[in-house]
Amino acid sequence: MTRFEIRRDQPLKPFTTFKVGGPARFFASAATQEDFLAALGFAREERLEIFVLGGGSNILVSDSGFPGLVIHPVPRGIAIDAAQPERVTLRVEAGETWDDVVSRAVEEKLWGIENLSHIPGQAGAAIVQNIGAYGQQISDVFQRATVMETGTGNVPTLSGGECGFGYRKSIFNSSAKGQFIILQIELSLARGGRPDLRYPDVRNYFSERGIGEPSIRQVRNAIIEIRDRKFPFPREEKGGNAGSFFKNLVLSDPQFETLRTSLCRNFSTSECDRLEEIRKHSGPGGPVKVPTAFLIEICGLKGHCEGGARVNQTQPLVLLNDGGATARDVLALAGFVRRTVYARTGMEISLEPEMVGFTPEELKKYLTLQ
Numbered sequence: 001m002t003r004f005e006i007r008r009d010q011p012l013k014p015f016t017t018f019k020v021g022g023p024a025r026f027f028a029s030a031a032t033q034e035d036f037l038a039a040l041g042f043a044r045e046e047r048l049e050i051f052v053l054g055g056g057s058n059i060l061v062s063d064s065g066f067p068g069l070v071i072h073p074v075p076r077g078i079a080i081d082a083a084q085p086e087r088v089t090l091r092v093e094a095g096e097t098w099d100d101v102v103s104r105a106v107e108e109k110l111w112g113i114e115n116l117s118h119i120p121g122q123a124g125a126a127i128v129q130n131i132g133a134y135g136q137q138i139s140d141v142f143q144r145a146t147v148m149e150t151g152t153g154n155v156p157t158l159s160g161g162e163c164g165f166g167y168r169k170s171i172f173n174s175s176a177k178g179q180f181i182i183l184q185i186e187l188s189l190a191r192g193g194r195p196d197l198r199y200p201d202v203r204n205y206f207s208e209r210g211i212g213e214p215s216i217r218q219v220r221n222a223i224i225e226i227r228d229r230k231f232p233f234p235r236e237e238k239g240g241n242a243g244s245f246f247k248n249l250v251l252s253d254p255q256f257e258t259l260r261t262s263l264c265r266n267f268s269t270s271e272c273d274r275l276e277e278i279r280k281h282s283g284p285g286g287p288v289k290v291p292t293a294f295l296i297e298i299c300g301l302k303g304h305c306e307g308g309a310r311v312n313q314t315q316p317l318v319l320l321n322d323g324g325a326t327a328r329d330v331l332a333l334a335g336f337v338r339r340t341v342y343a344r345t346g347m348e349i350s351l352e353p354e355m356v357g358f359t360p361e362e363l364k365k366y367l368t369l370q
């Protein structure tokens with residue numbers, strides 16, 4: 001087990017999938033509840049801001065780093081409670097690597113998270129933005145979380161309702177941001193299940209291969225292959241990314257009309273037709289989910305570069321560090337994409353990763369729309 005210690009000036013770059021950013025003034029890896037309490041006590045005494053760092057796959061760290069204490073949960077294991085006949089509870093410590101959890105579930109033939117294969121990061125962080133992919137999201141199988149209140153050190157459990165899950169949203173990244181450290185999550189998975197082939201990419205993958213009812217292992221392998229084709233899974237080699245840098249748009253009818261009007265004015269009929277197709281796929285009633293990648297693509301931004309940062313060609317929601325990118329390059333690129341999309345479509349697109357260690361002035365300078 002890692003001995004609890006607080007280090008100074010720890011470079012954060014290697015702890016992020018973007019491989020960008022400066023050092024943390026203080027850094028503590030934490031395994032036990034005592035470690036988390038000790039870290040919180042240190043931050044209180046030294047009057048430091050804290051940041052909980054998981055796998056660093058949904059953040060962009062500023063070039064000057066983080067001036068407070070970074071607390072980093074470390075892996076401690078997965079426990080399986082198989083007392084019920086049809087469903088099995090997976091009790092997962094926050095520091096576990098999420099994809100190891102999926103891999104273990106698939107090995108045990110437990111259904112419910114196989115489409116969430118190959119999403120980087122830790123299990124605790126997975127509920128922060130309610131990770132989702134290919135028709136599944138973690139809130140579908142979530143039972144409860146054990147959390148530590150950062151203000152008091154108390155350790156309550158929270159139900160799904162209390163976590164306030166939505167699209168890429170929970171209380172942990174909105175109303176209660178910074179108030180809890182997630183220590184453990186419990187997921188309820190099904191012993192028997194059917195593949196979720198709602199997404200065309202997944203459906204086509206199997207129909208092209210003549211496979212009608214794929215096994216859970218085949219589903220996981222397919223998802224990994226499909227994802228790898230779209231953008232690089234951050235590995236140890238040079239460069240990096242933080243997955244989708246922008247959120248998709250969820251538009252009410254009037255907002256959709258605004259977008260339609262801009263597109264028909266500023267683009268050709270083929271782009272307007274594609275937008276109508278998107279509306280049709282969304283089904284009748286309710287908001288329309290418009291892929292932000294579509295807007296970035298029609299604005300001609302694929303491959304656009306600022307310094308060492310580039311808009312990915314195959315999935316333009318992703319911004320890439322080509323090797324030597326600084327956080328400023330990435331922010332400058334994100335700002336350029338936001339302004340161009342706004343000017344040509346009237347849509348304000350928001351960032352998915354959290355910006356860590358930036359001043360409000362820096363964020364305003366780079367990300368402002370006007």
Ligand SMILES: Cc1cc2nc3c(=O)[nH]c(=O)nc-3n(C[C@H](O)[C@H](O)[C@H](O)COP(=O)(O)OP(=O)(O)OC[C@H]3O[C@@H](n4cnc5c(N)ncnc54)[C@H](O)[C@@H]3O)c2cc1C
Binds near residue numbers: 120
């Ligand atoms: C290649 C790639 C593909 C991706 N694909 C997807 C995808 O398909 N779907 C999707 O939803 N996301 C995707 N992501 C985004 C990202 O992987 C997820 O959001 C992931 O859950 C982040 O986990 P992390 O451990 O890296 O969190 P970090 O980036 O370390 O932190 C993210 C946030 O969670 C907080 N946090 C972390 N751990 C804890 C904790 N224990 N307690 C309290 N707060 C905590 C942090 O403070 C921060 O606010 C992708 C990212 C990459 C790089």
